[in-house]
Amino acid sequence: MMELLEMEPLRLLIFLGGLIAFAALNAAYLVWLERKVAAHIQCRIGPKEVGPFGLLQPLVDGIKLMSKQLLVPNGVDPYLFKVAPLLVLVPAVMSFVVIPFGENLAARNIDLGLLMIFAFASVNVLGLLLGGWGSGNKYAVISAARAVSQNVAYEIPMLITVISLVMVTHTMNLNEIVKQQEGMFWNWYIFRLTASPLMPVAFLIFFICSLAETNRAPFDLGEAESELIAGYHTEYSGMGFGVFFMGEYANMVIGASLATVLFLGGWQSPFGIGSGWWWFLLKVYALIFCVMWVRWTYPRTTLWGLLNLSWKVLIPISLFNLLLTGATIKVVSYLFGA
Amino acid sequence: MSSLFTAEGLAGLLFLFIVAVTLIGGIIATNSVRLPRAVSGLAMCLIGVAGLYYFLNSPFLAAMEMLIYVGAVCVTIVFAIMLADPGAEKRSGRQTALSGVLSFGVAGILVWGLVLLATSTMWPAVPVKVNDGSVTAIGHALLTTYSMVFELISVVLLLAIIGALVLARIGRDKA
Numbered sequence: 196m197m198e199l200l201e202m203e204p205l206r207l208l209i210f211l212g213g214l215i216a217f218a219a220l221n222a223a224y225l226v227w228l229e230r231k232v233a234a235h236i237q238c239r240i241g242p243k244e245v246g247p248f249g250l251l252q253p254l255v256d257g258i259k260l261m262s263k264q265l266l267v268p269n270g271v272d273p274y275l276f277k278v279a280p281l282l283v284l285v286p287a288v289m290s291f292v293v294i295p296f297g298e299n300l301a302a303r304n305i306d307l308g309l310l311m312i313f314a315f316a317s318v319n320v321l322g323l324l325l326g327g328w329g330s331g332n333k334y335a336v337i338s339a340a341r342a343v344s345q346n347v348a349y350e351i352p353m354l355i356t357v358i359s360l361v362m363v364t365h366t367m368n369l370n371e372i373v374k375q376q377e378g379m380f381w382n383w384y385i386f387r388l389t390a391s392p393l394m395p396v397a398f399l400i401f402f403i404c405s406l407a408e409t410n411r412a413p414f415d416l417g418e419a420e421s422e423l424i425a426g427y428h429t430e431y432s433g434m435g436f437g438v439f440f441m442g443e444y445a446n447m448v449i450g451a452s453l454a455t456v457l458f459l460g461g462w463q464s465p466f467g468i469g470s471g472w473w474w475f476l477l478k479v480y481a482l483i484f485c486v487m488w489v490r491w492t493y494p495r496t497t498l499w500g501l502l503n504l505s506w507k508v509l510i511p512i513s514l515f516n517l518l519l520t521g522a523t524i525k526v527v528s529y530l531f532g533a
Numbered sequence: 534m535s536s537l538f539t540a541e542g543l544a545g546l547l548f549l550f551i552v553a554v555t556l557i558g559g560i561i562a563t564n565s566v567r568l569p570r571a572v573s574g575l576a577m578c579l580i581g582v583a584g585l586y587y588f589l590n591s592p593f594l595a596a597m598e599m600l601i602y603v604g605a606v607c608v609t610i611v612f613a614i615m616l617a618d619p620g621a622e623k624r625s626g627r628q629t630a631l632s633g634v635l636s637f638g639v640a641g642i643l644v645w646g647l648v649l650l651a652t653s654t655m656w657p658a659v660p661v662k663v664n665d666g667s668v669t670a671i672g673h674a675l676l677t678t679y680s681m682v683f684e685l686i687s688v689v690l691l692l693a694i695i696g697a698l699v700l701a702r703i704g705r706d707k708a
Binding site: 328 | 567569573576593595597599604605608609
């Protein structure tokens with residue numbers, strides 16, 4: 196068995212299968228979690244009929260979605276309509292390839308992991324855009340236009356924040372970044388004030404941007420139900436819709452994983468002992484819980500409020516953080532020697 | 534790596550696949566009537582080009598190709614088309630019987646010239662890689678050897694921004 200695992204192509208295949216299964220199950224159970232969280236925040240109980248605590252509900256929902264007919268309405272662009280959901284899901288699954296779940300638990304440990312995730316994440320927008328346009332429906336087109344202006348606006352502060360972090364880490368290898376945060380929790384980059392005094396703010400900017408990039412509330416203008424029905428996936432039925440959903444939840448996990456890896460020490464334990472993948476998953480799902488908490492607490496913003504927040508608040512602060520990080524690195528290396 | 538296929542065989546197969554993706558993308562980009570489809574073809578072609586860069590051992594360039602060309606340029610083009618006219622179709626000018634023949638002729642001459650150039654050039658074999666393709670190496674190269682080119686590119690971007698501003702102002706005065 197171990198000899199088989201040594202073979203690179205086979206190892207990649209196993210990891211790919213595992214990642215796809217993870218993405219699918221993860222989406223199903225995050226929907227369950229979302230419904231439970233929403234219910235408890237609104238003083239309800241949530242799904243409880245199928246299985247204990249409604250735990251079998253997502254599987255039943257999945258079977259229902261798969262057994263439904265895939266309708267392709269008249270007037271849509273047949274090719275783009277079918278390609279769009281895949282364009283949302285595939286980059287998300289590809290991004291999982293470089294995420295280090297544990298010290299030796301990453302499909303590929305490449306030097307440009309961080310850059311690769313952003314390269315694939317940028318394809319995601321194209322999927323939303325083509326899905327919206329291909330539907331040939333004015334609500335979907337409006338939604339796609341909104342989603343894109345939002346994604347383009349929030350990609351900038353996110354990338355600037357990441358660049359200022361890379362200036363500190365000197366590497367884009369995600370596993371290396373995690374290893375640099377070894378030891379007690381004040382070694383995590385979010386608390387590393389000697390690297391840049393604004394690190395907690397950088398984390399906040401990153402978190403807000405990842406909310407906006409994954410089109411989560413309060414930034415879910417792309418699928419504002421009260422105005423646009425369901426936005427870019429209005430015309431999708433059955434698994435077309437299901438794949439869009441899987442992509443959205445996979446992107447959420449990637450956003451939370453990146454925040455964990457970059458700022459919260461990845462798979463490192465906060466107390467220096469007992470590090471492993473369990474800490475990674477714990478941190479990721481704690482962040483995802485926060486994302487859901489935000490969604491059911493704050494109302495949806497307006498489009499101009501959203502764009503103003505990015506261009507007038509987040510981008511100036513992240514640029515200032517970039518300058519401050521550079522200055523801090525210079526001052527620290529001058530005072531204490533390189 | 535010993536498997537069913539040899540490493541070279543797999544690499545060759547991968548190369549052919551990437552080239553096919555690039556070519557098919559290019560054909561879709563030039564031959565489709567609906568503009569968003571053409572842009573998706575362009576995106577496919579550029580993903581193929583990124584694959585070629587990766588195949589040539591420069592993952593940094595491949596990631597940048599994806600990030601900038603697929604993620605930014607193609608998205609901007611589709612966005613602009615949707616804002617202007619969601620049902621946009623290419624309006625080609627008048628076509629005569631001669632135009633098809635002529636364009637085939639010109640394309641043939643171009644292909645012949647490129648093939649002649651490729652076969653007659655003495656391709657120097659690079660004995661070792663120029664650098665390891667890492668971010669550090671590329672950063673050093675950009676800010677030392679190629680700093681002039683690097684600065685000139687920023688001038689090009691500045692010109693593009695000024696051009697966009699001028700065009701926007703002209704449009705505003707007319708309206």
